[in-house]
Amino acid sequence: MYAQMVTSEAADDSPEARAFQARIDAGEKIEPKDWMPEAYRRTLIRQIGQHAHSEIVGQLPEGNWITRAPTLERKAILLAKVQDEAGHGLYLYCAAETLGVSRDDLTEDLLSGRMKYSSIFNYPTLTWADMGAVGWLVDGAAIMNQVPLQRTSYGPYARAMVRICKEESFHQRQGYDIMLKMCRGTPAQKRMAQDAMNRFWYPALMMFGPSDKDSVHSAQSMAWRIKINTNDELRQKFVDETVPQAEFLGLAIPDTDLRWNEERGHYDFSEPDWTEFYDVIKGNGPCNVERMTARRKAWDDGAWVREGLLAHARKKAGKVAAE
Numbered sequence: 001m002y003a004q005m006v007t008s009e010a011a012d013d014s015p016e017a018r019a020f021q022a023r024i025d026a027g028e029k030i031e032p033k034d035w036m037p038e039a040y041r042r043t044l045i046r047q048i049g050q051h052a053h054s055e056i057v058g059q060l061p062e063g064n065w066i067t068r069a070p071t072l073e074r075k076a077i078l079l080a081k082v083q084d085e086a087g088h089g090l091y092l093y094c095a096a097e098t099l100g101v102s103r104d105d106l107t108e109d110l111l112s113g114r115m116k117y118s119s120i121f122n123y124p125t126l127t128w129a130d131m132g133a134v135g136w137l138v139d140g141a142a143i144m145n146q147v148p149l150q151r152t153s154y155g156p157y158a159r160a161m162v163r164i165c166k167e168e169s170f171h172q173r174q175g176y177d178i179m180l181k182m183c184r185g186t187p188a189q190k191r192m193a194q195d196a197m198n199r200f201w202y203p204a205l206m207m208f209g210p211s212d213k214d215s216v217h218s219a220q221s222m223a224w225r226i227k228i229n230t231n232d233e234l235r236q237k238f239v240d241e242t243v244p245q246a247e248f249l250g251l252a253i254p255d256t257d258l259r260w261n262e263e264r265g266h267y268d269f270s271e272p273d274w275t276e277f278y279d280v281i282k283g284n285g286p287c288n289v290e291r292m293t294a295r296r297k298a299w300d301d302g303a304w305v306r307e308g309l310l311a312h313a314r315k316k317a318g319k320v321a322a323e
């Protein structure tokens with residue numbers, strides 16, 4: 001299990017590593033068959049694998065509302081969005097496989113708790129307005145993080161991100177559209193929208209990861225251009241872009257310290273509760289157990305499909321060898 005090996009990004013000063021870093025610094029893409037430091041490969045597997053798991057687990061909170069969408073049109077849109085998330089997971093697992101890890105190993109590492117997935121999906125979706133808040137804030141935060149990743153140094157990851165970002169933009173717009181309808185609806189609908197905003201604001205800020213001073217991997221990942229921006233840079237950008245959108249909706253951001261700072265040219269805002277964040281990523285969030293139970297069940301229920309496909313592939317390979 002490779003997850004146990006991902007402990008540190010050991011410094012490598014070999015001539016190969018120096019030539020590799022020169023390629024990164026020149027903005028070249030690294031491709032699967034190119035030489036790469038072992039720690040670069042492992043960091044990518046960790047990040048791409050966690051990203052893929054997030055897309056797959058991320059289907060659950062929204063899947064919860066497919067049967068309860070208020071109109072046929074909303075249901076069709078939500079269904080398409082959830083299917084898109086499955087597709088994103090598959091592109092990302094394919095990108096991870098080019099680094100020599102199997103999808104089964106990655107799944108086992110997710111189900112055993114050795115690999116993480118985004119903290120945000122451990123929060124419940126309690127009302128239809130949450131579908132608006134998830135699309136607007138969660139996909140909005142995801143895009144903020146993923147647009148720069150289109151320029152990440154590893155070719156297969158960068159190319160997967162191009163398509164994912166196109167689809168995430170549609171997801172964000174559909175979420176905002178739900179919020180707009182609710183905010184212009186009845187007072188009860190507006191209250192639901194505000195309640196969703198109140199519950200999702202800080203978990204959305206947590207999606208960018210711990211503050212820079214506590215981020216373990218950022219420095220090395222940025223030197224390798226696996227990450228393009230720091231966690232705090234992207235969080236700030238998200239706040240700056242989201243505040244005017246909330247104002248347009250007439251929704252209050254649940255942060256009494258939020259205000260425009262003329263000198264910095266940015267909004268000042270309160271940090272999320274980092275104790276809660278670490279608790280959630282350790283497995284103690286409101287829905288961690290439910291999410292993993294659902295994924296385990298899907299994996300176990302799908303065993304016969306995997307076995308059937310493998311038997312078919314083996315039979316076909318045997319036939320080809322005999323010919």
Ligand code: BYC
Pocket residue numbers: 046047050051052054055056058059085116117118119120138139142145206207208209210214215216217218221227231281
């Ligand atoms: N949740 O050193 P740091 C989506 C972990 S979903 C859980 O800053 P790094 C979508 C981190 O892994 C969005 N864990 O780490 C899908 C590390 O622990 P390990 C998914 C988190 O990697 C469906 C430790 O904390 N997007 O798109 O440099 C519907 C220290 O952190 C989180 C991606 O995955 C978190 N929020 O930076 C809608 C984007 N944050 O691994 C939407 C790709 C941190 O040492 N990933 N941790 O045990 C990244 O850009 C980076 O991995 C992160 C973290 C910015 C998330």
